[in-house]
Amino acid sequence: MSTGTTKLDVVVSDVVPVNDLVTRFHFRRRDGELLPTFSGGAHVVVEMRDSDRTRLNPYSLMGSPLDTREYTISVRRDDVGRGGSLFMHRQVKPGLEMVISYPVNLFSLDLRAKKHLMLAGGIGITPFMAQTSQLAAAGGNFELHYTCRTASLGTYADVLQQRYGSRVKLYHDDREERIDLDRLLSSQPLGTHLYVCGPAGMINWVRDRAAALGWPSETVHFEHFAAPQPGAPFDVTLAVSGKTIRVGEQQSLLEAMEAAGVDPPYLCRGGVCGQCETNVISSDGKFIHNDHWLSEEDHRSGCKIMPCVSRFDGKSLVLER
Template sequence: MSGGVEIPVRVSRVEQATATVKRFSLEAVSGEPLPLYSAGSHVVVTMAAPDRKIKNPYSLIDRAPDGSTYRIGVLRTRDSRGGSAFMHERVEVGTELSITMPVNLFPIVRTGRKHILVAGGIGVTPIYAMAEELRRQNLPFELHYAMRDAASGAFADELVARHGDKVRLYRDDAQEIIAVDRILWRQPLGTHLYVCGPEGMIDAILAGGREAGWPDENLHSERFMAHVSGEPFSVRLAKAGVTTEVRPDQSLLEAIEEAGVDAPYLCRGGACGQCETAVLEADGELMHHDHFLTEEEHASGKKIMTCVSRLKGRELVLDL
């Protein structure tokens, strides 16, 4: 029900991709090859901080040909007190972590006649893997990558070097924007679009696709929401008979795990629905931050995604 089997890994290389992005190479502590995965997959990385365990999802950029190494890209987020700060400040060559088996919630549709890849910022990590897989399979694609400026475009030079004129870069400081209507114009029937990046960008790209008449099944996106801090509150887990406190800088899911209760999760980013939990009582307002439940489900007050959502109030009672 929870994240499943975890694989002990060791950091074999750390690269400074930009001022705020590091790339980490991970190898199995056992020396065995790491599992195969498809482009768009992510793993949940467990970090042993001094006061708690931190679990964050990271997209897999690529895998060594011999299967010995995974690579992930980690953005140092502003004022981070969680995983990104730990990865940037504490993790070095030789550090041991653990990862889940790869999970793919953002797969390439193999039957697509062409593939349009759109990335913004650190959203380039799954897109990088997709471009590599499409190149290996000799499938038609183009890649559009938006960044704040040249210095912040993680892996941009690598993408251009590997894929040439299939890659188009857009810089905010040069007033360059991705014109969705132009990208989608006259694409062959059966083309699929994939976008990962800031929430506003994803919404704009998908809206442009719908306005251009593209069916929803041809529009794909991945969003990973960091948990949002808030006021502390109490959570009572009815089945387990446990009551615990959720700290301001802690997610509801983290508090449940810290209390020793095994709770379901998969993406830990509010996207997959695996951590959906029934709400039995709520003394306060549910603060929903997921992208899985419908507006009606949010309004009902009967469900919550424990990885990103929380309570603004005194006590929450869950069916766990």
């Protein structure tokens, strides 16, 4: 049996510009029922029907898990990406009917933690919006450190400070404010869990320092959905379905398969969940791996690829699909 998520038919109930880069979208069910309950850190995959092409991007749910009348996501505009965020910003208006996936949580709180230490960078704040709501309602012990470029781009910083006061600490790049990370990590009580969400560079920095300071890997949680990167077109043979397809410049391998009627399972489409892992039957060329799922060994072996985010550059590629 294959895995994957059930779909939800929703309507856009509100579109709210938050600042120069970020817009918030509200969804309700078309049938008027409540949406499924979710847990802090969960995401949904939003289907964007843009004339003849469909994009599917994951976004963290940022509302309170206690309120399931609507789901909210925040989307940061990316002017050089593949167009998903631009579609959301330009085309999605209140009243538009859309399809989203059931919530899936790949960035779940460890509820055993005696304290939750959260580090957010930029739009990486969104999963923490839901997690702090969940923890605050249950009297949980948390502390949030949030780095943003400027005060005006500090998405939801005001809301968070209003809700949680001194439990939220802000750092502004333009004021040269920096987290004293080593000091922060060295002063946490035993039983603390660390959560990081933000740009790849920040995640790597925090994970490296935590490891060097003796934090066991089980206590360090991070989420980084890789956005599929555009690249040179390439051809792929799908051995099981007997098809040969071309992956376009602005298309991911997974999207190209889907366009050809081949549907590998997926949960995140961001190189994290592992669902669409695909075996390579033969290849002549170079893999461009962009996922966080396969081990380095797998990457080197050339035997596996994550079609949601990874590409290929070479003469031929045959996949077991």
